[in-house]
Amino acid sequence: MTEQELHDRAEANVAFYRHILTYVIINLGLFALDYYNNAKIDWAYFALFGWGIGLLSHFLQIKSFAMFSVEKEKERLRNKNR
Secondary structure, three states: OOHHHHHHHHHHHHHHHHHHHHHHHHHHHHHHHHHHHHOOOOOHHHHHHHHHHHHHHHHHHHHOHHHHOHHHHHHHHHHHOO
């Protein structure tokens, strides 16, 4: 793996961690706001689940889709045939 590829992967991971932190902070605020308004939670789940789908797709993009990379498959086959 080249230095540029390592740098790109590190940037993608850091962006994902920031996404998680933002997700947690904002959703905690939304739940607090929802509870503060009427002493029960009515609508905050919609943001949690909707944004959760986006967070899941971000996770799959940086972690799982590497298995669909032609370059990664070539490298795996080279290492297997050694």
